Amino acid sequence: MRYCARRVLFWLFCALVWSAAVPSPGALTSQPVALAAGTEPNVATMEPAPNLQAANAAQAVTEADTGSTSIFGRALQGGFIVFFCLLILLSMSVVTWAVIVAKYVYLQRLAKSGESFTKSFWDSRSLNDLNSRLAEYPYSPVREVFRSGYAELVRGSQLLGQVASQEIAINAALDNINRALAKSKMFERRRLEKFMPLLAISASACPFIGLFGTVWGIMGAFEGIAKSGSASLAAVAPGISEALVSTAFGLAAAIPAVVGYNMFAARVRYLVGSIEGFTADFLNIVERYLVSDKPRAINNPPTAGSQSPLDSRI
Numbered sequence: 001m002r003y004c005a006r007r008v009l010f011w012l013f014c015a016l017v018w019s020a021a022v023p024s025p026g027a028l029t030s031q032p033v034a035l036a037a038g039t040e041p042n043v044a045t046m047e048p049a050p051n052l053q054a055a056n057a058a059q060a061v062t063e064a065d066t067g068s069t070s071i072f073g074r075a076l077q078g079g080f081i082v083f084f085c086l087l088i089l090l091s092m093s094v095v096t097w098a099v100i101v102a103k104y105v106y107l108q109r110l111a112k113s114g115e116s117f118t119k120s121f122w123d124s125r126s127l128n129d130l131n132s133r134l135a136e137y138p139y140s141p142v143r144e145v146f147r148s149g150y151a152e153l154v155r156g157s158q159l160l161g162q163v164a165s166q167e168i169a170i171n172a173a174l175d176n177i178n179r180a181l182a183k184s185k186m187f188e189r190r191r192l193e194k195f196m197p198l199l200a201i202s203a204s205a206c207p208f209i210g211l212f213g214t215v216w217g218i219m220g221a222f223e224g225i226a227k228s229g230s231a232s233l234a235a236v237a238p239g240i241s242e243a244l245v246s247t248a249f250g251l252a253a254a255i256p257a258v259v260g261y262n263m264f265a266a267r268v269r270y271l272v273g274s275i276e277g278f279t280a281d282f283l284n285i286v287e288r289y290l291v292s293d294k295p296r297a298i299n300n301p302p303t304a305g306s307q308s309p310l311d312s313r314i
Helices: 002-021 026-037 052-065 071-077 082-123 127-132 139-156 168-193 197-229 233-292 293-299
Strands: none
Touching: 071 197, 082 139, 082 197, 082 233, 139 168, 139 233, 168 233, 197 233
């Protein structure tokens, strides 16, 4: 499964680089038109222009701008800051898609293994029998919660015959089991939410990084307009379009991160709810054992290996 995820990420990265580096059809067809317009002047009808220097500067800017044939080329013409923002956004986009693919596969596997273990929990003859076969089940949060709860149950059951007040021993055992289960649930929840902060950071930071690159690029475009002395659309549009590439990459990185974060947050809530339900069922069984089967628990205290009163389904 990891090999498939790596291959998907590799081909996704290649597709992003190819789409950014391949020339656009408009850029390829616009340059001959500019060259044709610049190399075939009509000498017979040529008249002195009122601002010939500004017109020549605007034409030079247009010819230089239409020569960019890729997104990286346009961003580089917008300045180093715009190009650096584009690289940051591209890296964050790759990381975002890596987390999305890996997290989706991971949570799907945990959901299946958790359902399988819960079914085995109810189908097993006893808790002791299920504990002895834990190594046969793949990792799942439910399995780890059961492991922690059962280990604390065994330790608490051994104290029932060693304490004078049986009620105090039962209450202490239940409190210890509750704390052990709560600690295990907290640890498993942190494990389920691993790498999700990266999606939150991408979703919140990428649009602002793209906006920063756009603002910086537009500032440079206005400086170029001031130097050329022309405010025509042909002089303004190339610089602004190069700056807007940064915003487009910021949105392209942020939108998948927002969708992935919300989807995985809902999935984690579902898995945490499954853990809570399993914990409640496990505590019900343990409480019935400690309260209703006290004589057997006192006369035959369990050990960590075998001969446990939990050998029969409660």
